Amino acid sequence: PHKKEVLVKYSGGNPTNHFQGQIRFHGSDFSLEILNTSRQDGQLYEYSVSRGRVEEVQQIQLKVYEPVSHPSIQILSRELANGSCSIALNCTAERGDEVSYSWGSQDGGTSGPCSGNSSFLHLSYPLWNTSSACVCTAANPVSSRAVAFHPSRCSHE
Numbered sequence: 001p002h003k004k005e006v007l008v009k010y011s012g013g014n015p016t017n018h019f020q021g022q023i024r025f026h027g028s029d030f031s032l033e034i035l036n037t038s039r040q041d042g043q044l045y046e047y048s049v050s051r052g053r054v055e056e057v058q059q060i061q062l063k064v065y066e067p068v069s070h071p072s073i074q075i076l077s078r079e080l081a082n083g084s085c086s087i088a089l090n091c092t093a094e095r096g097d098e099v100s101y102s103w104g105s106q107d108g109g110t111s112g113p114c115s116g117n118s119s120f121l122h123l124s125y126p127l128w129n130t131s132s133a134c135v136c137t138a139a140n141p142v143s144s145r146a147v148a149f150h151p152s153r154c155s156h157e
Helices: none
Strands: 008-011 013-015 023-026 031-034 044-051 055-061 074-079 084-092 100-105 122-124 134-140 143-151
Touching: 008 023, 013 023, 074 143, 084 134, 122 134
Parallel strands: none
Antiparallel strands: 008 013, 023 031, 044 055, 074 084, 084 122, 100 134, 134 143
16 A cells, blocks of 8 residues: 655645645645755655546655855965966865866856866966966855855965
8 A cells, every 4th residue: 555645635726734834835826835944855746636537647856955055175285386386176065965066267267277077176377377266166956156266376375
């Protein structure tokens, strides 16, 4: 035997909410709002409509994601040689589900020395050009946060 919990039953134009305070049913568009969402809400839901002898069933998989926290940039290595500076950077966010990382320039460009699609970036620039910043973006399906790295004269700041 297969058991299901009925969240809302709509019959004769009247909704019956079996989880008052936990969910809200909107009769105007038949949407269901989960209040105070938690990880346990990430599961398979089923929506069924019965008309006489025919029943239509649709299943919806809900995923719950923790938003991404503000990322930080760590300098892994730094090397000064031949008038240029080489720096290895790592960008990480402490919290968040299914986080992806990307690098770009402060002006929004996605090519050039600041471009990358991982948490790591190897940056090499001439010592006289320390004005442009690289931006790391940590993102997931529900949020996005960014932090900038401003190159300085290959110092240990």
